[in-house]
Amino acid sequence: MTAKKRSFVIVAGFLFFLAVYLMAAVCPYLNHKEVSQEYKNQINMIDFYEEHQGSERVAYVDDNTEALILRLQMIEMAQEEIILSTFDFNGDESGKDMMSALMHAAHRGVKVKVIVDGLSGFLDLRGNEWFQALALEEGVEIRIYNPVNLLKPWQLQARLHDKYLIVDDTAYLLGGRNTTDLFLGDYSSSKNIDRELLVYEQEPSEASSLMQVREYFQQIWELECSRDYVCEKETKKIADARTALEKRYEKLPELYPEMLVPQDWEARTMETDKVTLLSNPIEPENKAPNMWYALNQLMKTGEQVTVYTPYIICGEEMYQDLEQLCQETEQVEIITNDVTSGANPWGCTDYMNQKENIWATGVTVYEYLGAHSSHTKAVLVDDTISVVGSYNMDMRSTYQDTELMLVVDSPELNQVIRKEAEHDKTYSRVMTSGGMYEYGENYEPREMSWKKKIYYGIFRVITVPIRKFL
DSSP states (O other): OOOOHHHHHHHHHHHHHHHHHHHHHHHHSSSSSOHHHEEEEEHHHHHOSSSOOOOOOEEEEEOOHHHHHHHHHHHHHOOOOOEEEOOOOSSSHHHHHHHHHHHHHHHHHHHEEEEEEEIIIIITTTTTTTHHHHHSSSTTEEEEEEEEOOOOOGGGGOOOOOOOEETTTEEEEESSSSSSSSTTTTSSOOEEEEEEEEEEESSTTTSSSSHHHHHHHHHHHHHEEEEEEEOOOOOOOHHHHHHHHHHHHHHHHHHGGGSSOOOOHHSSSEEOOEEEEEOOOOSSSSSOOOOHHHHHHHTTOOSEEEEEEEOOEEHHHHHHHHHHHHHHEEEEEEEEOOOOTTOOOHHEEEEEHHHHHHHHHOOOOEOOOOEEEEOOEEEETTTEEEESSOOOOHHHHHTTTTTEEEEOOOOHHHHHHHHHHHHTTTEEEEEEOOSOOOEEETOOOOOHHHHHHHHHHHHHHHHHHHHOOO
């Protein structure tokens, strides 16, 4: 065989391997699953409403600095166990704050369990001295959900998107915040607006949402794909990081004196009638759209529905569901990011491609343009139900990722979030039935830079064939 033919065979062989590999990564997710009749029956039997006051109280957390302080307070109050689940965990300033507090809790004899998505495990935890130092601490267990494994391309798309912190049998936080400077504290000028719920349990019971979240965590923790993250050997670099984390904890009360102040959790929270947990399937595979189905069934119970989502990437089935929802419901509105401020370029460019299809469903879309990009995931149904969690209105959250949402029956909480939604609408523009934009009183248009226009122009082409995986 000549050198030229040999080169051709090698290139052809590589291209064939690449094509097969990409097919193995993509094909398992091309056909969307349907929700089983068993799950439909299960959701139809759930009563999300309650006539009497329940034992769980909630607080609405909408400030990044408050969110960090609250986490430090909860970790400080822990006596037996701390559970942290996060999609993204960085070794940045807020990440080190969290690690130092978790390490100190372990020093006090508190059991600490942390689970992180495999993508963050690959990009952020792998070989990182700060996380290695935390993993060395006695009483700390860290696991990675579905670690990136190039030998299993069919699992690369499935991600752990849950974000919650549980302390003993007392309280938990659940929402859309990752453990990074983008969402916690005031360490960076780049921020995302996000919301989450603090749930305080006055009388722990097996039926409480706190127990539901605990049971869910245990199922994730025990999955075969949840692998231990360990430190094989303590190097000087890791030892120095461990010392630095210990010293960092000593300085935390100076930065955040509130973290050591005993909290009156009842005074800090508002009453609820009922709190219910919704979740997606947990296995790292193509998923039935359980969360999307449950939210649709819940939204159909109301006449006025408001949805917060950072971006909208709908498939054919989702468009059909939205159209039907709009036909059966008096008012359906979505608050999402204006493309000039959205933090996700894939979501922004897909919206530019698909906005006519979204509007055609009958939904009213408010394009929010505030000081920072919104990362909020929430649903309001009439003046009673509020839903807050990690679910984005996109195909990844619907068919590929684990997701959690809390359904809260509380007129007081609903009023707080709805007031915020009305405020955010003033910073938004909305397309009218006449095909013209109307602008909120506080909406100030921003000119997109020529670099971003070129960037978005390229992405608008790229997103077309891969939008199922965004």
